[in-house]
Amino acid sequence: MSVPKVYFSDRKTSAHYNMLDKLEHVFQELGLSEHIQEGDKVMIKTHMGLYGNTNYIRPAYVRKLVELVKQAGGFPFVADTCSLGYGTSRPYGGRTTAQDYYTRAELNGFSQATVGAPIILADGYWGSDFLDVSISGDFITSVPVPSAVFDCDKVIILSHSKFHHIGIASALKNMGVGLVAKKGKTAVHSPNGLEIYPEKCLGSECSECLSVCPVRCITVANTVTIDIDRCIQCGHCSAICTSNVEAGALKVTWAGVNMAEKIVENTLGVMESIGRDRFYFINLAMDISDMCDCVCYAAPLLMHDLGIFGSRDPVAIDAATADAMKKAMPNKANPNSERIATLVDKSSVFFEHSEKIGLGSKKFDLVFLSRSE
Numbered sequence: 001m002s003v004p005k006v007y008f009s010d011r012k013t014s015a016h017y018n019m020l021d022k023l024e025h026v027f028q029e030l031g032l033s034e035h036i037q038e039g040d041k042v043m044i045k046t047h048m049g050l051y052g053n054t055n056y057i058r059p060a061y062v063r064k065l066v067e068l069v070k071q072a073g074g075f076p077f078v079a080d081t082c083s084l085g086y087g088t089s090r091p092y093g094g095r096t097t098a099q100d101y102y103t104r105a106e107l108n109g110f111s112q113a114t115v116g117a118p119i120i121l122a123d124g125y126w127g128s129d130f131l132d133v134s135i136s137g138d139f140i141t142s143v144p145v146p147s148a149v150f151d152c153d154k155v156i157i158l159s160h161s162k163f164h165h166i167g168i169a170s171a172l173k174n175m176g177v178g179l180v181a182k183k184g185k186t187a188v189h190s191p192n193g194l195e196i197y198p199e200k201c202l203g204s205e206c207s208e209c210l211s212v213c214p215v216r217c218i219t220v221a222n223t224v225t226i227d228i229d230r231c232i233q234c235g236h237c238s239a240i241c242t243s244n245v246e247a248g249a250l251k252v253t254w255a256g257v258n259m260a261e262k263i264v265e266n267t268l269g270v271m272e273s274i275g276r277d278r279f280y281f282i283n284l285a286m287d288i289s290d291m292c293d294c295v296c297y298a299a300p301l302l303m304h305d306l307g308i309f310g311s312r313d314p315v316a317i318d319a320a321t322a323d324a325m326k327k328a329m330p331n332k333a334n335p336n337s338e339r340i341a342t343l344v345d346k347s348s349v350f351f352e353h354s355e356k357i358g359l360g361s362k363k364f365d366l367v368f369l370s371r372s373e
């Protein structure tokens, strides 16, 4: 089997070859101009950041991709999914429903007017609009793929490359957490899902959890009852019961176990849903922070910007990005070099498990892109 190519354009710019030109160069090398057919529906999946976080991808990159898709004849839309956590409280709130999401996205500079295409929450108003895709993972056997994915001819995964405590947070995380419905996000973050302690319920005098359940599977009389077969593991009720009411009758324990393995298994489900040949990956390795964009603060940056990566393989592109991050830190005097080396080493779990389940290749053929001025 041939080693997948990863195209790379570095951060050195000029008046005639700026970062948006470089993004276009990567787009061309990926073959998108030829592959997109007249009338193709093209999802640009990205993350628009939580309000208060200023490390997220700038809207100008998204707008450039939208324009390139249109030039190729496609109908682009910009997409993300609803997040976990209910309400707008810190540090993770604010993107729980489509309504919340659009409000926060606009504060961060993303709207149809700024990106030039509709912004669609791929899993609907409440993150409950999905179809299950079966896989044979070690940890996951059913992946809730957002319904909008199924209508796409092409999907461009535009990811901000940075870190998370489990390692690199880039294309694989943008898919395996960012492009699954809430049930899939809960599967990654919580080993048990929704836990029910009826003896702690305050009964119908409270009933606060009823109105936040997207599938209306909660009944409260003397105590709470959940129709667990209908529950989509969104965690809304537990957030209300635990944080607002402080009863603790409904609880989700956020203790990630085997998170990297579950993320790549979710990614496999998303790619299998419409076929791997429809996916393209672009990583922006800039504003490389010590935490994801799903928190309401901008975590410190660990290193200088690297540039733009592009590939057809979600594993190869993240492996190449992680490798470049490590190689860019030869200066041991830099206080962050040890932290970066640790996080890159942790990332190997993503790559090893991806290869094991046949998601992609941790080997890559790095192709440097340049243009004569």
Ligand code: SF4
Pocket (backbone or CB within 6 Å): 200, 201, 202, 203, 204, 206, 207, 208, 209, 210, 220, 223, 224, 240, 241, 245, 247, 248, 249, 250
């Ligand atoms: S929010 Fe909690 S305490 Fe209140 S009714 Fe629901 S389960 Fe019971």
Ligand code: SF4
Pocket (backbone or CB within 6 Å): 194, 212, 213, 214, 215, 216, 217, 218, 226, 230, 231, 232, 233, 234, 235, 236, 237, 238
């Ligand atoms: S019971 Fe709770 S976790 Fe299950 S769908 Fe309803 S709100 Fe979501």
